[in-house]
Amino acid sequence: MKAFILFSIVPILFCGCAATRPVSDMAFGAGGGALADHFSNGDPAITAAGAAGGVIVSEGLHYAAKTQADKAYVNGYEKGRSDAVKQQYWILVNQQKTSPNQNDGVRFYEVQIPEQTIDGVTLEPTTKYIRIEE
Numbered sequence: 001m002k003a004f005i006l007f008s009i010v011p012i013l014f015c016g017c018a019a020t021r022p023v024s025d026m027a028f029g030a031g032g033g034a035l036a037d038h039f040s041n042g043d044p045a046i047t048a049a050g051a052a053g054g055v056i057v058s059e060g061l062h063y064a065a066k067t068q069a070d071k072a073y074v075n076g077y078e079k080g081r082s083d084a085v086k087q088q089y090w091i092l093v094n095q096q097k098t099s100p101n102q103n104d105g106v107r108f109y110e111v112q113i114p115e116q117t118i119d120g121v122t123l124e125p126t127t128k129y130i131r132i133e134e
Contacts, residue, residue: 024058027058029052029054029055029058031054032050032052032053032054032055033047033048035054036049037050105133105134106131107131107132107134108130108131109130110128110129111127112127113127113128
């Protein structure tokens with residue numbers, strides 16, 4: 001019973017380390033083998049199957065951790081890309097703002113848009129401005 005506790009706790013201590021895959025495979029395999037040996041009263045076939053089951057559980061945990069890390073990487077990458085696009089947008093917006101030192105070659109042409117119905121939706125009359133640079 002002490003071997004079971006030892007082999008089930010030791011892999012938890014190594015979680016998160018880069019080189020722990022062989023160590024955790026060995027620990028889970030040994031733990032699975034020890035459990036199978038204990039419950040099968042020493043049957044070698046069941047002990048071997050228990051050890052293989054422990055390794056499979058360890059590999060499954062490594063796969064789940066890697067999948068989670070890959071997902072977090074992709075989310076971070078996409079967040080960084082969207083932040084870069086937003087930053088470019090605001091740079092362009094700030095460049096287009098008129099400053100006191102800027103040449104007055106910019107005019108706005110006023111366009112009146114009457115009330116209209118498009119696809120059953122009535123749009124209120126409005127005024128739009130077209131920017132003209134000379």
